[in-house]
Amino acid sequence: MTQLPAAQNPPASAGSATSAGSDHPKALYGGAGTRRITVRDLAAAKERGEKWPMLTAYDAMTASVFDEAGIPVLLVGDSMGNCHLGFDTTVPVTMDHMTMLSAAVVRGTSRALVVGDLTFGSYQEGPVQALRSATRLVKEAGVGAVKLEGGERSLAQTETLVQAGIPVMAHLGLTPQSVNTLGYRVQGRGDEAAHRLVRDAKAAQDAGAFAVVLELVPAELAAEVTRSLQIPTVGIGAGPDTDAQVLVWTDMAGMTGGKVPRFTRQYADLRRTLGDAARAFAGDVVGGAFPAEEHTFH
Template sequence: MSQHKDIKRTNIQTLQAMKVKGEKIAMLTTYDYTMATILDQAGVDILLVGDSAANVMAGYESTLPITLEHMIYHAQCVVRGAKQAFILVDLPFGTYQGNPRDALSAAIRVMKESGAQGIKVEGGAEIIDSVKAILSAGIPVMGHLGLTPQSINQLGGYGLQGKSEAEANKLLEDATLLQEAGCFSVLLEKIPAALGKKISESLHIPTISIGAGKYCDGQVLVVQDMMGMNKGFKPKFLREYANLFEVMTGAVQQYISDVKDNSYPASHEQY
């Protein structure tokens, strides 16, 4: 059961208090009602409706093709399934990078149409005006720095970020800028653990790591990855807590066998 079982829903004050107490934040990325129900009942603190749905649910090579309408649909599904977790939604590529007014409009649509509690955006100084516009409407915002998949064409791949002193300084500056603008948290992706520690210690808001080391205030993984459903995807930071690929494949093969040899349905499985 959740350690927040007495609280109707985790909120940004809960998360800030966890940082102050030194209690780590457990976050998972998910996209549908059934999985959200399971994760919520297990007690996860934050559920992220990630634009990684473009990869995991739709089979695209990057997160770029997913639309605002797709994100709202996935968010609606997750919100219907989760009663305790704080639910965040990624704003997809193209909805906030250019015009702060467009960014605010997209964020408002997500909040009104999905019922989520906040949104996440990628980038620092480059998008700070959009962040401020969204925050001005009272919408909680989580920043996202380091490896930012929406910028994959500019980054040139999914490699480690923040390796040079200049890159590390830029990440720290951007994290501070997001905090000063009013973001309640910053996600750090695929950066050296020492840099994750430095940023986490310099901020008073929680940091969430995906491949940014153990010194951040919380961790996030894509649920299909940590459940071992995506065969062949094994980045260094990923710990697989199950092997559902084999379990599910075996179950399907057994079903096929039972149908073929006419042992399913049995007499007690028919009317």
């Protein structure tokens, strides 16, 4: 497993998690509220200049841990394909997968805004297909919002969903569903590509999106987009100046095996911890130490 050097990988500290709005009673992270976070709360945080965290989640138990930790937004991402379902990319993930796991995350939480991804092939045909897919996530899974990839190319889909009352988070930059076209590389380099990304971000905002994810784009460009929008930006590999940051939880917690993305910081080593626990259990079973008398019924 690839580990960052200790000096670059400090442990998480609640005391070090500060932001411009963290002392506000309505702060997304660290605030006093207990009701479900809504997109209106995210808009208010943007106005306060408050930064906030977002993590992915794919099951009720993990989601409950993050909800108890105060993470205000949980994304049931199609990243489940890579880190939960064993696929090589996000492309094979279906709406059946997404609906089932989104429902689990919703059941495991009481405060976080749960955002469900629209999977590859579930909205590209047009607004009618997008509305059908998004409606399924809202009705069957109970999500509070959906996410789809693309700016201008998804304009009609975004407008239709927003008009139907379904909040939409846009996703720009590296869009994993387009991996067969884009590959895994930084997006938005060069004047033409940068202008196109800014245009896409403004188009998503104008279509009614409540936030924009910026993945794997130059930090300076992400900062420019953040300044130019009235809606929050969520960065992943996009530098420190976005309104929020998101990580795939298995990367963040050190569950991912092998090489991890450069932009990820590992706050724990759960892969080693879980492996150690499994080996300790196996040793006790083989050696006869488990189950002991206190684990036995008569």
